Amino acid sequence: MAKHTTGHVEDTRFYKAMGQAKMRRYKSMVALLLLLTLTGCWSRYEVQNMNYATAVGIDYVDGQYTIYVQLLDFSTVAKLEGQQKAEQPPVWVGKGEGSSFTEAANDLYSTSQQRLNWGQISAILFSERLMKENKVGEVLELINRYREIRYLAWLFSTREPLEEILLATPYFRLSPKASILLNPEQNFRQRSILAPVRLQQFVLDSHEKARTSYIPELSLRKGQWQESNKPKELLRYSGIQVYELGNYYARMDLKDLSGLPWLSTHTIRVPLDLFTEVKLAAVLVAEKPEYDVTPIVKLDKAFFDISVNVKAGINELHTDLTEKEITQMAQEKIEEQIRKTYQTAFKEGIDIYNLGESLYRRHPHQWKHIATGKQQLVLNQDSLRHVKVEVNIVYPGRYKLHEHGESTS
Numbered sequence: 001m002a003k004h005t006t007g008h009v010e011d012t013r014f015y016k017a018m019g020q021a022k023m024r025r026y027k028s029m030v031a032l033l034l035l036l037t038l039t040g041c042w043s044r045y046e047v048q049n050m051n052y053a054t055a056v057g058i059d060y061v062d063g064q065y066t067i068y069v070q071l072l073d074f075s076t077v078a079k080l081e082g083q084q085k086a087e088q089p090p091v092w093v094g095k096g097e098g099s100s101f102t103e104a105a106n107d108l109y110s111t112s113q114q115r116l117n118w119g120q121i122s123a124i125l126f127s128e129r130l131m132k133e134n135k136v137g138e139v140l141e142l143i144n145r146y147r148e149i150r151y152l153a154w155l156f157s158t159r160e161p162l163e164e165i166l167l168a169t170p171y172f173r174l175s176p177k178a179s180i181l182l183n184p185e186q187n188f189r190q191r192s193i194l195a196p197v198r199l200q201q202f203v204l205d206s207h208e209k210a211r212t213s214y215i216p217e218l219s220l221r222k223g224q225w226q227e228s229n230k231p232k233e234l235l236r237y238s239g240i241q242v243y244e245l246g247n248y249y250a251r252m253d254l255k256d257l258s259g260l261p262w263l264s265t266h267t268i269r270v271p272l273d274l275f276t277e278v279k280l281a282a283v284l285v286a287e288k289p290e291y292d293v294t295p296i297v298k299l300d301k302a303f304f305d306i307s308v309n310v311k312a313g314i315n316e317l318h319t320d321l322t323e324k325e326i327t328q329m330a331q332e333k334i335e336e337q338i339r340k341t342y343q344t345a346f347k348e349g350i351d352i353y354n355l356g357e358s359l360y361r362r363h364p365h366q367w368k369h370i371a372t373g374k375q376q377l378v379l380n381q382d383s384l385r386h387v388k389v390e391v392n393i394v395y396p397g398r399y400k401l402h403e404h405g406e407s408t409s
Contacts, residue, residue: 121149
């Protein structure tokens with residue numbers, strides 16, 4: 001009787017083990033079938049098998065688009081601490097032509113040895129010819145459809161050959177990623193004369209009523225810097241190309257834009273040179289100016305009162321001036337720059353400070369009644385009425401300024 005019980009127990013264990021084995025095989029088969037339903041990364045491309053465009057230049061000549069694409073070897077971009085590059089990282093620039101932007105890109109593909117990736121573009125460069133032909137809107141339409149190019153790219157213009165701008169490299173054998181073209185913010189933080197513009201912001205501004213948008217212009221400056229007694233060509237700002245509602249209007253030179261930083265919310269740091277007759281008296285550095293525009297309509301004419309508050313420090317002092325005298329000189333100089341830039345722009349029919357927008361935002365019905373022409377301009381020769389500038393010297397440097405009498409170091 002005992003033996004029969006033992007045999008029954010062993011049979012039970014055997015059938016239980018068999019059932020567990022079948023269950024494991026069943027689960028394995030189900031898992032295998034589930035794996036077969038996964039799509040996987042069939043369209044995946046290896047990083048080393050692609051070429052990455054970092055900037056693109058677009059020209060328009062004789063009814064044909066010409067695009068220039070800048071390629072970088074990203075293995076040369078990274079810099080290890082304490083390690084100096086033995087030679088300048090290579091920069092490749094390709095050229096494609098066609099009756100449209102896409103056709104020109106396809107022309108480039110014919111000699112591209114690997115897949116060309118547009119997702120890393122940091123800058124877009126327009127030629128002056130392209131803008132004067134009013135082809136910017138057409139190009140932007142194509143870029144908008146080309147999903148790889150992002151709207152965070154920086155936007156520039158130039159009157160020089162596009163390939164020369166794209167081939168320019170910074171000093172110390174750094175990658176072009178450190179140049180004004182691909183990284184303009186570093187330069188702007190130190191000298192905020194002309195704010196860089198992203199493609200996204202330009203598109204928004206150029207379609208806003210009563211708002212003027214511009215594209216910063218780049219050029220090459222030769223001879224200011226040398227590398228081992230060899231002149232080095234470096235990028236610089238040389239002016240702006242002005243757009244409004246998708247139409248090209250005019251170019252303004254950088255020397256005519258001295259008033260622009262004082263009425264910009266982006267300004268970080270602006271140098272200010274003060275002269276007594278022809279002699280340099282002092283050099284100030286202003287930081288983050290604040291301003292306010294008050295629109296006024298009288299007899300169907302628009303007028304604007306502007307107030308500007310500036311905090312400044314003294315970098316150099318070459319004559320015996322009191323704090324009050326320096327403050328007065330700085331206020332007069334800033335007002336002069338604001339008015340000069342306004343008059344220069346007005347002669348070209350440009351609302352450089354977007355004064356009309358302040359009227360449009362506060363009194364849209366009055367703006368609509370006054371605005372004229374395709375530019376919807378509301379300005380006249382005397383529209384800039386009162387300009388009140390208040391300068392506070394918050395950092396005299398090593399100089400001890402007195403309200404009256406001489407200043408000492």
